[in-house]
Amino acid sequence: MHMAVTMGDASGVGPEILLRRFAAREIGDDIVAYGDAQILDAGAKLLGLRLPLNAIDDPRAARASKLNVVDLGRLGAADLTPGTLNAKAGAAARDYVERATRDALAGRVAGVVTLPMNKEATRASTPGFVGHTEFIAELCGARDYAMMLTTGDVAVSHVSAHVPLTEAIRLMTPERIDTVIRLTHGTLCRFVDSPRIAVCGLNPHAGEGGLFGSEDTEVVVPGIEAARRAGFDASGPYPADTVFHQAIHQDRFDAIVCMYHDQGHAPMKLMSFESAVNVTIGLPIVRTSVDHGTAFDIAWQGKAFTGSLKAALDYAWKLRS
Numbered sequence: 001m002h003m004a005v006t007m008g009d010a011s012g013v014g015p016e017i018l019l020r021r022f023a024a025r026e027i028g029d030d031i032v033a034y035g036d037a038q039i040l041d042a043g044a045k046l047l048g049l050r051l052p053l054n055a056i057d058d059p060r061a062a063r064a065s066k067l068n069v070v071d072l073g074r075l076g077a078a079d080l081t082p083g084t085l086n087a088k089a090g091a092a093a094r095d096y097v098e099r100a101t102r103d104a105l106a107g108r109v110a111g112v113v114t115l116p117m118n119k120e121a122t123r124a125s126t127p128g129f130v131g132h133t134e135f136i137a138e139l140c141g142a143r144d145y146a147m148m149l150t151t152g153d154v155a156v157s158h159v160s161a162h163v164p165l166t167e168a169i170r171l172m173t174p175e176r177i178d179t180v181i182r183l184t185h186g187t188l189c190r191f192v193d194s195p196r197i198a199v200c201g202l203n204p205h206a207g208e209g210g211l212f213g214s215e216d217t218e219v220v221v222p223g224i225e226a227a228r229r230a231g232f233d234a235s236g237p238y239p240a241d242t243v244f245h246q247a248i249h250q251d252r253f254d255a256i257v258c259m260y261h262d263q264g265h266a267p268m269k270l271m272s273f274e275s276a277v278n279v280t281i282g283l284p285i286v287r288t289s290v291d292h293g294t295a296f297d298i299a300w301q302g303k304a305f306t307g308s309l310k311a312a313l314d315y316a317w318k319l320r321s
Contacts, residue, residue: 002059002068003316004100004109005309007035009122010089011081012294013304014115015043021306022067023049031313032059032109033069034096040069042077046300059109072099082300090121097132101139104285110320111286112136113312118294130162133280136287145282146180148187149264149291150315151272154247155255156264157184157281168260172202172215177223177257181234183281184255190319198243198253199224199236200263206237220259244271274305277315288316 008014019040021027033040037055044051054066062068074092081089100112114132122129129135137145148157157180160168181197188195200206201220203213210217220237227234238246240258244267247253258264268276269291276291290308298304 001110002030002032002062003313004059004070004103004112005031005033005313006093006096006100006112006114007033007040008096008115009086009093009118009294010036010039010043010075010079011084011086011121011299012116012118012296013292013299014117014294015040016047016300016302017115017290017304017306017309019044019047019049019051019067020302021309023051024306026306026310027067027313029062029064030317031068031113032056032062033067034072034100035069036073036075036079036092037069037071038077039075039080040067042080043300046080046082047302059103070099070103072096080300083296083298085118085121085296087121087124090118090123091125093117094122094126094129094135097135098139101136101285101287104287105140111288111316113309113316114287114289115309116290116292116294118296132289133161133278136280137283140283140285142283144179144183145280146183148184148279148281149268149276150279151268151276153271154244154253155184155188156268157255157257158261158264159257159259161261163261165260169202169215172219172259174219174222174226177220178226178230180257181223181227181232182230184257185232187279187281187319188255192254194233195254196252197227197232197234197255197257198238198247199234199257200240200243200259201237202259204241205239274307275311276308277312279315279319286316286319288312288319
């Protein structure tokens, strides 16, 4: 079975990364791209690459030694607009993800690895679009799910992700914290015996005994205690400004549960911007992604790093093992 790779927004670096890795023989026959064959053909010519493209309707029709593309026929060569916000490309990128997700749910592919979409471009046709994570979870009918970033050193899960900070605080409940601890454990226990999970506080110094707010004692602690009563190795709340050092440099934890998007994303992207993998946990399918955006400023110039796709593919196959 093949792993689906959605090519992302045609104006960004996603399809470029896919083409360059295939041309360098850094992608094998175990993937099938989801996108538009005409975009990939035009893009290959723009990059000066000669590639054996194979447009197909069903991932099970993939052929060896070809860049197999489940061709949705949404865009033509004229729609390749490098670095330019393109509503048509944004809508097409959403369609690639939807088709790949449905194929994964049907067992036609092993899982889904996504290359970056541009949220603004996609919202031009889908005003309620928030991001890959929420869109795929909705398609899967998943109620309890979370975003996790992972490197070779640590995994970081998020109680909330793509919401304003004021909304993130409202969504932070003991029940949600308990759920994210359980989801994190469920993913990591495939590779780690008894994962050690640290939980961040919300406030500076995890509230410092109520000096900087009551949320850590009134909300975070009950969530941790619920998980511990169920037998999970969770502890905290820890100050967010020290727990990453403890996890990575002192090997005290295998995972960190963060309360909101930037609390986890900022340190992870500082440490491993080119190799971190975005994973949606709590789904009935495997879904990973590169941990970067469309990078319109350098798109289709041959400058974008490509190792992130390898990391996302490797972790997707790891989850399938």
